[in-house]
Amino acid sequence: GEHSRKTSLSDIPFAADWEIPICELKLGPKIGQGAFGDVLRGTWQGTDVAVKRLQNNDSYTQAIVDIRHEVAVIIRLRHPNIILFMGACTIPPDVCIVMEFAANGSLYGVLHNPNIGIDMATVVRWASEAARGMNYLHTRNPPVVHRDLKSVNLLVDGDWHIKVSDFGLAMTKQSSYAYTQVGTWGWMAPEVLESAPYDEKADVYSFGVVLWELITREEPFRGYHPMQIMRAIDRGERPAIPESCPHTYKQLVEDCWLKDPSGRPMFEEILARLGAMSINLF
Ligand code: ACK
Numbered sequence: 319g320e321h322s323r324k325t326s327l328s329d330i331p332f333a334a335d336w337e338i339p340i341c342e343l344k345l346g347p348k349i350g351q352g353a354f355g356d357v358l359r360g361t362w363q364g365t366d367v368a369v370k371r372l373q374n375n376d377s378y379t380q381a382i383v384d385i386r387h388e389v390a391v392i393i394r395l396r397h398p399n400i401i402l403f404m405g406a407c408t409i410p411p412d413v414c415i416v417m418e419f420a421a422n423g424s425l426y427g428v429l430h431n432p433n434i435g436i437d438m439a440t441v442v443r444w445a446s447e448a449a450r451g452m453n454y455l456h457t458r459n460p461p462v463v464h465r466d467l468k469s470v471n472l473l474v475d476g477d478w479h480i481k482v483s484d485f486g487l488a489m490t491k492q493s494s495y496a497y498t499q500v501g502t503w504g505w506m507a508p509e510v511l512e513s514a515p516y517d518e519k520a521d522v523y524s525f526g527v528v529l530w531e532l533i534t535r536e537e538p539f540r541g542y543h544p545m546q547i548m549r550a551i552d553r554g555e556r557p558a559i560p561e562s563c564p565h566t567y568k569q570l571v572e573d574c575w576l577k578d579p580s581g582r583p584m585f586e587e588i589l590a591r592l593g594a595m596s597i598n599l600f
Pocket residue numbers: 349350351352357368401417418419420421422423424425426427470473483
């Protein structure tokens with residue numbers, strides 16, 4: 319079968335208008351580590367940006383194809399809850415993606431910072447914002463499936479709004495791909511773990527894990543080996559939802575986690591249910 323990330327360079331316009339000359343970028347300190355390199359803080363044309371920079375290693379050529387694939391997906395996306403793509407340098411040896419800088423880092427970092435208090439109203443607001451970004455992806459034509467939704471890939475801007483990011487694994491539904499097992503173990507839907515065909519509903523399952531992260535501020539299946547996670551999910555086990563969790567919220571998490579993808583809600587319904595919760599909180 320086709321490799322899931324197979325993209326030919328002809329998919330990208332030649333001399334693209336989003337190409338940023340490397341000399342225009344002022345690179346600052348490293349702020350994180352990504353799958354294919356590091357993330358640096360920087361400025362471009364006087365604006366704060368984050369720069370995903372490619373590591374020059376053995377798989378360099380594949381990485382350039384990957385970065386161009388990511389650009390091909392994110393170039394079309396404009397939404398308040400999607401991290402804004404600003405441009406990229408795709409001319410070796412300086413290959414990087416330039417995007418909006420999210421001053422408060424990842425939602426994962428926020429949730430695992432014990433000094434930050436998070437009440438239920440904030441949980442529902444952040445969940446709604448992430449769901450709005452995901453709804454936007456799934457209502458594109460063709461739909462964009464993120465495939466690696468988790469709190470690490472939800473960024474928090476300076477005004478504490480959520481932005482979906484990291485489209486390195488994203489794919490459009492019509493592109494030719496094999497149903498390869500991609501994502502992060504604890505967030506993967508049962509059908510993804512089984513390498514069975516999957517669609518947008520795999521993102522809904524992962525969103526359920528994000529909902530769970532928001533209220534537990536823990537990591538799903540922490541300390542489990544990948545095989546143990548696969549077996550647990552196969553047996554129908556899911557991360558434990560605390561007793562203190564409001565009933566409607568718990569019900570939503572469980573619906574996102576249904577084994578049958580067609581039983582899981584779409585993001586439009588998820589948004590309606592989160593909206594009803596936010597009303598009942600006040
Ligand atoms: O929690 P963090 O500091 O926020 O750690 C991760 C790390 O890089 C790997 O993804 C940070 N990061 C990624 N993209 C951005 C961005 N656009 N703005 C700010 N921080 C970012 C993320």
